Amino acid sequence: MQEHNAVKARPDIAAKDPQADLDSLAQAFAALREPDQVLAFLRDLCTPAELEAMADRWKVVPLLQQGVPYREIHERTGVSVTTTGRVARTLEHGHRGYAAAVDRLASR
Secondary structure, eight states: OOOOOOOOOOOOOOOHHHHHHHHHHHHHHHHSSSSHHHHHHHHHOOOHHHHHHHHHHHHHHHHHHHOOOHHHHHHHHOOOHHHHHHHHHHHHHSHHHHHHHHHHHHHH
C-alpha cells in the first residue's frame, strides 16, 4: 500500500500592507454619511475599552485647545494626565487629524 503524505495546499495570502489596510479603513469611515452610521461602525469595529479610550482622547481636545491645565482636565473628565499629555503632543506634532475634525465641526 502506498503512503500518501500530500500536504494540504494553503490558499495564497496577500502580503500584509498596513498602509493599504489603514487607507481602506479611512475610506470606510469617509463613506458613512450619518453619525448613527459611524457609531454603529465603531461599535462593530472596536471593543468597549477601545471606544472608551478614543472617546477620552476626543473629550480632552477642546479643553487642551482652551489651555486648561492637565490636572484640571483630569479633575473635570477623569481622563488620565498621561492620556491628556499624549493628546497634547499629537495636537502639536501629529497629522492634524484632530484639528481637521474640530475645524469641520466648527464650520457646521
